[in-house]
Amino acid sequence: MRRFIAAIAIVVLAGRASAQSSSPVAPGISDRPPPSAPAGPGRKGLAGAPPSGSAPAAPPVVTAPQPRDDPRARRQQDEWRRDHPGDIYHYSEDAAHRMVFASCLDARSQADMQQMLAAQIDQQAATLFDAPPDTEIFVAVATPADIKKIFADSPTSAGMYEHPRRRIVTGDIGTVLRHEYTHAMHFGHMERLGQPHVMWVQEGLASLYEVYEISPDTAIRFIPTERHNQARKIAANKRAISLAQIVAMNPDEFMAKSQSLYPVVRSVFEYMADQGKLRAWYKRYVDTFAQDRTGRRAIEDTFGTTIDEFETNWRAWVLARPAVDVTIGRGDRTIGVEIKAAADGVEVTRVARGSAAQLAGVTTGDVIVAIDGTPVRSPREWTEATAAIRVPELAITIRRAGKRSEITLIFDRQARATPGALGGNPIVTPTEFQWAEIRVGFLYTVQFASES
Numbered sequence: 218m219r220r221f222i223a224a225i226a227i228v229v230l231a232g233r234a235s236a237q238s239s240s241p242v243a244p245g246i247s248d249r250p251p252p253s254a255p256a257g258p259g260r261k262g263l264a265g266a267p268p269s270g271s272a273p274a275a276p277p278v279v280t281a282p283q284p285r286d287d288p289r290a291r292r293q294q295d296e297w298r299r300d301h302p303g304d305i306y307h308y309s310e311d312a313a314h315r316m317v318f319a320s321c322l323d324a325r326s327q328a329d330m331q332q333m334l335a336a337q338i339d340q341q342a343a344t345l346f347d348a349p350p351d352t353e354i355f356v357a358v359a360t361p362a363d364i365k366k367i368f369a370d371s372p373t374s375a376g377m378y379e380h381p382r383r384r385i386v387t388g389d390i391g392t393v394l395r396h397e398y399t400h401a402m403h404f405g406h407m408e409r410l411g412q413p414h415v416m417w418v419q420e421g422l423a424s425l426y427e428v429y430e431i432s433p434d435t436a437i438r439f440i441p442t443e444r445h446n447q448a449r450k451i452a453a454n455k456r457a458i459s460l461a462q463i464v465a466m467n468p469d470e471f472m473a474k475s476q477s478l479y480p481v482v483r484s485v486f487e488y489m490a491d492q493g494k495l496r497a498w499y500k501r502y503v504d505t506f507a508q509d510r511t512g513r514r515a516i517e518d519t520f521g522t523t524i525d526e527f528e529t530n531w532r533a534w535v536l537a538r539p540a541v542d543v544t545i546g547r548g549d550r551t552i553g554v555e556i557k558a559a560a561d562g563v564e565v566t567r568v569a570r571g572s573a574a575q576l577a578g579v580t581t582g583d584v585i586v587a588i589d590g591t592p593v594r595s596p597r598e599w600t601e602a603t604a605a606i607r608v609p610e611l612a613i614t615i616r617r618a619g620k621r622s623e624i625t626l627i628f629d630r631q632a633r634a635t636p637g638a639l640g641g642n643p644i645v646t647p648t649e650f651q652w653a654e655i656r657v658g659f660l661y662t663v664q665f666a667s668e669s
Contacts, residue, residue, distance in 0.1 A: 283351065289383040290317050290353035297357055305360065314338050315349050320358040322390070323619060326561035329592060330358070330390045334398055336431050341402045343435065344496050345422070350383075350405030354398075357386045358560055364388035375558070375595075380404045390561055391594025392427045399423040412506045416471040417463055421482030425490070428598075439487050442601060443543045445535075448484035451477060452532040460485065460528040464511040488531045494519055543604045550606040550628040552613070554579060556599060562586035562616070563599045573626040579615065586621070587614035 294308060297319040309327065310317045314335050320327050334356075342348050359367065364375065367386055376387035378397040385401060387394045400423050407414055428440040451457045463471070463478060471478060489495040502515035509515070513524050520527050553572020556563040565583045568575045579585075587593055588602045589612055611626045 284315060285351050287352035287383070290355040293355040293357075293382055293384045294319055297355075301363070311335060315351075315353045316356055317353050318356050318358070320356075321360045322358055322561050323616065325621060326390070326586065326616075330394070330561075334394070337395060337398060337426065338402065340431055340435055340437055341399065341426075344437075345499050346402045346406035347409075350401060351409070352383055352405070354401050355382075355384045356394075356398075357384070358390055359386060359388055360560060361388060361558060378404075388558065388560060389595040391592070391598050393595065395429075396423045396427050399426040410503060410506075412503065413510075414502075414506075415464070415510055415512065416468045417466065417478070417482045418502070418512055420471075420475075420479060421486045424479050424483035425486040427483075437490075439490055441487070441538065441541050443541055444480040444483050445487075445538065446540045446543070447477070447480035448535050449538070449540060451481055452484075452535040459525070460531070461513065461524050464513050464516075464524070484535055485531060488534050491534070492520075541601070543601055550608070552579075552603060552606070552611075552626060556585070556596060558596050559584045562593055563596055573628050577624045577626050579613075579624065580617075582617070584616040585613055586616055589613075
């Protein structure tokens with residue numbers, strides 16, 4: 218039988234803030250604090266490049282920050298508790314990683330999520346950002362109903378990071394949360410350095426960390442996603458926008474083309490990581506930021522080539538990698554359900570008669586949280602995990618009435634994708650199931666001073 222997955226557009230507001238920046242060269246951090254604000258750490262770095270003829274600024278020296286007594290995250294948690302009475306949400310913390318939570322997840326999903334974030338924080342602190350943020354970050358995992366209320370102006374939103382409030386709100390504990398927590402880590406580092414990194418760097422790094430595997434020895438492998446397929450198409454187009462143009466874009470220019478640029482900048486950082494030079498590039502970018510905010514110099518210094526030569530090598534690398542299979546086609550074994558987003562997985566909204574899911578006992582309302590032992594935390598992850606099933610049997614983990622159980626799906630000819638299944642809907646393609654990168658306004662304004 219065929220399966221149809223409801224297409225869900227996700228709008229990620231990664232850094233919506235309360236004020237607008239007036240600086241065209243500071244997409245990440247406002248150059249000037251409020252007049253009454255005390256000087257913050259690394260304040261000298263905000264002045265930009267030195268005047269012509271003066272000695273170049275020395276690379277910033279940043280030591281691992283000591284935790285600061287900043288009340289903002291706790292204040293957000295208290296406000297959430299006040300605004301959401303009852304027992305839907307529970308509250309916890311991870312003191313070692315400076316996280317506080319309000320969560321609608323069950324205990325198992327909450328523990329899994331915290332473990333995932335802790336591993337990401339440790340990896341990023343060790344390789345890129347020197348340390349976790351020196352202030353606590355509040356993470357709210359909200360119900361679909363509350364997400365709809367919070368993002369009333371953008372009803373398809375799934376998550377955002379607000380740096381002035383030290384707050385992440387998400388309805389997706391997979392791709393989106395990993396993206397947004399990378400912003401939290403990166404903003405903490407930018408603030409300590411006093412460096413407003415440009416948009417392609419901010420969004421490229423956040424997109425890079427959407428999907429990865431971290432081994433027990435903390436080595437990380439970034440996993441290609443459907444973004445890779447888009448990057449391949451762009452790399453094959455000789456008339457596509459050049460990397461030299463991308464790195465020179467201001468925030469408005471970059472966000473106006475975000476649909477096509479996110480795959481490119483993620484892929485560029487994937488390439489750096491594959492070459493073993495991501496960490497070296499980021500360090501060089503930080504060290505030379507006063508002379509070149511765009512990151513072009515750091516690319517040329519780290520790889521020993523011009524940016525055009527670097528782009529040529531990146532394009533060849535992208536095109537040599539196979540496309541990621543995210544299309545459900547004839548011959549693919551399918552589970553036979555329609556789904557929608559849930560806080561910790563995907564909720565089954567319809568089960569096809571005769572499908573592998575129905576024969577195994579899957580029912581409407583079940584929440585699928587893992588496939589073959591791998592967490593599936595969002596519809597996007599579900600699509601990528603189930604697009605090309607060819608094994609004769611597959612284990613899925615479901616949550617039903619607060620309890621988890623593992624179900625084995627056994628596929629046969631009736632469980633295969635065939636025309637006319639599930640009401641005759643066409644086979645789902647990546648074009649129909651895309652992660653919308655629409656953003657509203659100027660999203661990245663950061664104030665160094667604590668807010669009252």
